[in-house]
Amino acid sequence: MKYSYWKSNLVILASLLVIWFVVSFGFGILWSEKLDNFSIGGFKLGFWFSQQGSIYFFVLIIFIYVYLLNKLDKKYFDNSDQSNIEEE
Amino acid sequence: MSLQALTYLFVGISFAIYIGIAIWSRARSTNDFYIAGKGVSPVANGMATAADWMSAASFISMAGLIAFLGKDGSVYLMGWTGGYVLLALLLAPYLRKFGKYTVPDFIGTRYYSKAARLVAIICLIFISFTYVAGQMRGVGIVFSRFLEVDINTGVIIGMLIVFFYAVLGGMKGITYTQVAQYCVLIFAYLVPAIFISLMITNNPIPQLGFGDKIAGSSLYLLDKLDELSIELGFNAYTEYTKSNIDVFFITAALMFGTAGLPHVIVRFFTVPKVSDARKSAGYALVFIALLYTTAPAVAAFAKINFIDSVQKVEYESAPDWFINWENIGLIAWKDKNNDGIINYSSGNALEGVKPKYTNQFGEFGERIVENAPDQSNNNEVYIDNDIMVLANPEIAKLPNWVIALVAAGALAAALSTAAGLLLVISASISHDLMKKILLPNITEKQELFYARCAAAVAIFIAGLFGIYPPGFVAQVVAFAFGLAASTIFPALFLGIFYKRLNKEGAIAGMLTGLIATSSYISYFKFVNPAINNSDYWIFGISPEGFGFLGMILNFVVALIVSTFYSKPPKEIYQMIDEIRKP
Numbered sequence: 001m002k003y004s005y006w007k008s009n010l011v012i013l014a015s016l017l018v019i020w021f022v023v024s025f026g027f028g029i030l031w032s033e034k035l036d037n038f039s040i041g042g043f044k045l046g047f048w049f050s051q052q053g054s055i056y057f058f059v060l061i062i063f064i065y066v067y068l069l070n071k072l073d074k075k076y077f078d079n080s081d082q083s084n085i086e087e088e
Numbered sequence: 089m090s091l092q093a094l095t096y097l098f099v100g101i102s103f104a105i106y107i108g109i110a111i112w113s114r115a116r117s118t119n120d121f122y123i124a125g126k127g128v129s130p131v132a133n134g135m136a137t138a139a140d141w142m143s144a145a146s147f148i149s150m151a152g153l154i155a156f157l158g159k160d161g162s163v164y165l166m167g168w169t170g171g172y173v174l175l176a177l178l179l180a181p182y183l184r185k186f187g188k189y190t191v192p193d194f195i196g197t198r199y200y201s202k203a204a205r206l207v208a209i210i211c212l213i214f215i216s217f218t219y220v221a222g223q224m225r226g227v228g229i230v231f232s233r234f235l236e237v238d239i240n241t242g243v244i245i246g247m248l249i250v251f252f253y254a255v256l257g258g259m260k261g262i263t264y265t266q267v268a269q270y271c272v273l274i275f276a277y278l279v280p281a282i283f284i285s286l287m288i289t290n291n292p293i294p295q296l297g298f299g300d301k302i303a304g305s306s307l308y309l310l311d312k313l314d315e316l317s318i319e320l321g322f323n324a325y326t327e328y329t330k331s332n333i334d335v336f337f338i339t340a341a342l343m344f345g346t347a348g349l350p351h352v353i354v355r356f357f358t359v360p361k362v363s364d365a366r367k368s369a370g371y372a373l374v375f376i377a378l379l380y381t382t383a384p385a386v387a388a389f390a391k392i393n394f395i396d397s398v399q400k401v402e403y404e405s406a407p408d409w410f411i412n413w414e415n416i417g418l419i420a421w422k423d424k425n426n427d428g429i430i431n432y433s434s435g436n437a438l439e440g441v442k443p444k445y446t447n448q449f450g451e452f453g454e455r456i457v458e459n460a461p462d463q464s465n466n467n468e469v470y471i472d473n474d475i476m477v478l479a480n481p482e483i484a485k486l487p488n489w490v491i492a493l494v495a496a497g498a499l500a501a502a503l504s505t506a507a508g509l510l511l512v513i514s515a516s517i518s519h520d521l522m523k524k525i526l527l528p529n530i531t532e533k534q535e536l537f538y539a540r541c542a543a544a545v546a547i548f549i550a551g552l553f554g555i556y557p558p559g560f561v562a563q564v565v566a567f568a569f570g571l572a573a574s575t576i577f578p579a580l581f582l583g584i585f586y587k588r589l590n591k592e593g594a595i596a597g598m599l600t601g602l603i604a605t606s607s608y609i610s611y612f613k614f615v616n617p618a619i620n621n622s623d624y625w626i627f628g629i630s631p632e633g634f635g636f637l638g639m640i641l642n643f644v645v646a647l648i649v650s651t652f653y654s655k656p657p658k659e660i661y662q663m664i665d666e667i668r669k670p
Contacts, residue, residue: 006668013177020173024166024343029335032328042308043299047326050162051154051384052295055169055377062176062370069181070363073670 005076012068016061023049023057094492095234102272102496103249106503109268110253110261118536121258122189122515124358128263133364134371136266137355139273139500140508141168141346141372142379143219144226147273147501152476154387155394158317158325161387163335167342169373169380174347174577176369180356182584184365185667189357190512191350191576192520198583200660201591202525207598211575212350212516216509217549218568219351223509224554226502233416233478234495243554246503247547254507254514255543259358262507269500274378276497280481280490281382284389287484294385302392313388316395321434321465325391330630331622337633344639345569348577351508354515362670390476393483398430398469403452406430409482414455417445418472421454422461428452435465443470506550514542567609570631574601574638582646587664593650597642605638 027035032046039045043052089097115121128136146168154161186194191212196205224243231242253261278294285297289309302309313325323329330338346352355372356365397407403421413419420443421430428451438459448456461468478498481491518539523530530538575598582589582597609631612620622628629637 009668016173016177020170024170025336025339028162028166029328029332029339036326041296041299042301042310044310044326047159047310048299050159051165052381054166055381058169058173059370059373059377061173062366062373065177066363066366066370069366069670073363077670 005072008072009069012065012072016065019057020061024054028054089488091488091491092234092236094488095495098489098492098496099235099499102268102500105268106249106265107252109264110257113257113260113264115256115258115260115536118189118519118532118539120260121536121539122357122519123354124258124260124263126187126358126360128358128360130359130364130368131371132263132267133355133359133368135270135375136263137352137368137372138375138379139266139270139504140355141352141376141505142273142501143505144223144230144498144502146379146383147277147498148226148229148477149474150477151383151386151390151480152473154384155391155476156473158323159328160330160335161384163338163342165380165384167339168346169376170339171343171346172369172373172376174343175352175356176366176373179347179353179580179584180365180369181362181670182667183353183580184356184359185362185669187357189354189519190515191353191580192516193524194583195576195579195594196520196524198660198663199579199589199591199594200657201595204579204591204595204598205520205524207595207602208576208579209516209520211571211598211602213513215349215568215571215576216351216513217553220506220509220513220546220550221553223502223506224550227499227506228554229474230478230495230498230502234492240555243551246499246506246554247551250503250507250510251544251547254510254547255540258539258543259354259511262504262511263358265507266504269504270375272500273497273504274375276493276500277379277382277386279493280484280486281386281389283486283490284393284480284484285385288389288392294389295381298385298388309388309392313392316392320395320399320432321467325388331628333628334622334625334630334633337629337636339633341573341633341635341639342569344573344577345635346572348572348575348580349568350516350572350576351505351512353580354512355508386477386480390480390483393480394471394476395432397483399432401430402428403430403454404428407483409479412482413475413479417443418475420445420457420470422457422459422468422470423450423452423454424461424463424466424468430468431466432469433465433467435467436462437467437470438462441470510543510546510550513546514539517542517546567606570605570609570635570638571602573635574605574642578639578642578646582643584664584667586647587661588655589646589650590653590656592653593646593648596649597646600645601638601642604641605635608634608638 028050032050035046036044119125192205192208195208227246228239228243231237232239253265281294282292285294286292289297289300290303291297291300298309302312310326317325328335359365359368422437439462440459444458446456446458450456481494518535522538523535579594579598612631
């Protein structure tokens with residue numbers, strides 16, 4: 001039981017870190033120049049990812065992680081002393 | 089009211105608030121002193137983390153640096169925010185579950201070794217002092233410009249304030265003061281940014297404004313900036329000039345370094361539960377992102393504004409702020425062609441870059457500098473990047489209260505970071521060095537006393553750094569992040585995610601990271617700075633980005649060495665199972 005909690009956690013971590021890598025190192029650096037061929041408003045897209053977009057995605061990634069892990073905690077440790085003392 | 093009176097008022101009120109909070113939240117136990125009794129709510133901890141994290145450099149220098157570097161400046165934006173993803177996902181919840189006081193505490197316990205603890209203490213102290221030196225300089229600069237007192241007096245006032253709430257309140261006092269400081273600093277950063285965004289683009293949101301059209305024209309701001317930059321001989325503002333690999337490595341070193349900075353990590357020890365640690369990292373990044381997404385906008389506005397207001401202007405009719413900052417020594421003008429007109433373009437204005445002022449004035453009233461002009465280009469203006477944020481409200485002709493607010497904000501940023509750093513230094517000395525290694529028999533009361541003494545000594549040393557700033561401060565910032573990435577981050581990460589790693593592997597890894605990174609950086613920054621360029625760098629990686637390579641070396645060495653020695657004891661396996669549960 002507790003090992004499958006850890007495994008699910010690792011899967012979530014790995015998927016979110018892929019997104020983390022793609023929006024910053026990918027869109028912001030490695031493929032940034034190619035994305036610059038597209039624009040949103042006055043921003044070239046690659047430039048936008050490197051100075052704005054990546055940061056918005058970082059925030060999003062952490063909150064998705066919080067949401068998924070809270071769900072996972074509930075599934076595996078619902079009655080333990082750690083749950084829901086002052087949740088939301 | 090005059091600018092100076094307003095500044096005294098704003099700074100005075102904010103300082104009074106900080107002291108009031110310190111008295112209200114005094115620490116009564118080591119638990120209070122080190123980790124605020126684990127009673128800080130995730131939102132408050134998020135704000136405190138943000139204030140702790142955003143230093144004088146983030147507040148004062150970053151926008152100026154980006155204005156100067158253009159897209160190359162993105163490494164700081166991505167690097168100093170992306171690290172929070174690593175922190176939230178890979179470290180914070182597990183370290184909170186571990187539940188002890190300091191980073192060396194975790195490393196010492198997980199690797200069942202005093203030697204590992206000692207290596208961690210050395211890295212921590214080095215990283216933190218490097219950082220603190222910059223904060224105290226920031227305090228000095230702000231005091232000297234806005235309160236017109238001597239830099240040294242400014243540093244001493246700053247020391248006294250920090251002394252008061254760090255020594256008295258410990259982590260508890262620092263946490264709640266940092267919450268107040270965050271509010272002051274973010275307000276002070278956003279207000280001028282919104283004003284300037286409205287002025288230049290008619291858009292009240294700076295994050296959108298700098299992708300908008302310039303007011304009253306059909307030209308996009310960033311296109312105009314690209315055009316102006318090229319016209320003046322710079323590279324296009326929205327394109328990288330550094331190689332992809334270097335940008336990649338610098339960003340990575342800053343991200344992993346951020347996740348490995350002890351003063352940030354300990355903030356997550358202060359919340360009540362594991363799930364709070366995750367949430368709190370999210371809030372911290374929201375509060376940080378508010379400033380970090382505004383900074384590139386401020387950078388773009390400042391650059392346009394600066395070029396507009398000085399380029400091809402006669403010195404005698406130059407704006408007041410230009411003269412003010414010249415008097416403080418952050419601007420210099422060398423009239424290379426003796427026409428009395430300011431010409432700003434790419435290249436260094438002066439031989440030796442930094443101006444050496446004399447007491448004389450030239451025919452147009454400018455301060456004469458000893459430096460010979462750099463004749464390889466036509467640029468006549470030396471400008472210190474720091475003034476972009478500090479002078480921005482003046483350049484944009486904003487009301488005096490906004491300028492006073494910026495001064496209070498810059499002080500809040502510098503003081504909050506300094507306090508956080510001083511606390512981890514004192515905790516690692518009183519708790520890790522004294523209690524866990526040298527004097528295991530001291531009582532809690534004695535330990536608390538030692539913690540306060542250590543904080544006082546650390547503040548004193550930090551103050552000395554502020555009064556006699558070592559010339560290498562700017563260079564050693566690469567050091568702090570490089571070492572955090574190549575020593576502390578891997579030890580923590582592997583400690584949580586790889587049970588089989590034993591003490592031999594961990595110590596070998598940390599020492600490899602420490603030695604490789606510090607020799608590479610020292611070689612190019614101090615031993616042989618003349619060849620500090622991409623022709624000589626390993627794989628084209630600059631010293632700023634080497635921490636990431638150091639981290640990879642650390643991983644490889646730790647994993648290989650580990651296989652030659654016996655597994656960690658059973659208790660360690662149990663401990664890791666325990667911290668992996670929420």
